[in-house]
Amino acid sequence: MAVLLAEVSGGNPFDEALSGPWWALARRFPGAAIPPACLAVTIELRSNNAVDADLAERDAAALLRFLVRRGAVAGEAGPPPASVAATPLDAMSQVIAPAAGLVVYRAPLGAVVARGNVVAEIVDPLGETVPVRARTAGVLFARHDQPIAWPGKVIGKIAGTEPLPERTGPLLTD
Structure with a gap:
């Protein structure tokens, strides 16, 4: 999350x-x-x-x-959930496929990854396997469910804590 x-x-x-x-x-x-x-x-x-x-x-x-x-409806709320640290949207890094092929994830959803960790691999059935590395440290919170990738395709997202210089402008539409 x-x-x-x-x-x-x-x-x-x-x-x-x-x-x-x-x-x-x-x-x-x-x-x-x-x-x-x-x-x-x-x-x-x-x-x-x-x-x-x-x-x-x-x-x-x-x-x-x-x-x-929040008091919007009546009822029993039970114990509060575990808290999640909020991070800036401009610290979110997209995991981008560098090559075409089949996506094989090496990090599960929710994994805390370090910059440079292999998050996935792109497997070319007729060629080589290319690692896809995290460009920031953080939590892998999204993975694309389509198993086919091409160069530049977003295949995941990492919630980092430090704003990234390339993350400017309309952050939801890039």
Whole structure:
């Protein structure tokens, strides 16, 4: 799991349309102590190929417990989940295939990787195997479910902690 934060991420996501005006007002009127008036987030739950009834039920129960903790609905929230450190969206590194072939992942989802670790390999059935290395340290939080890669294809994402110089502009659409 990863929590990625950005005040302006690009692509005009709905959560920023709700929270952005409050941040803009607070900047415009610093003496007024304007607090954020809402909690606006985007939650991404797996991929089209990684959902089954058990996962969907657990995810729905977790969302309900969150709403109970926030006071939005009545009920018993139970113990809080383990916390996850939030990281800046501009520290997220895309894992990019350097060659064409079949993707074989060497790091599982949720793995903490160091810069230079082999995250995956691209296997050319008629040629060589090319390692795909992490370009930053962090948590491998996304892997593409399509087994075929080509040069430049994003096959995964790593939530790092240090902003990356190449991560500028519309971060959600690059």
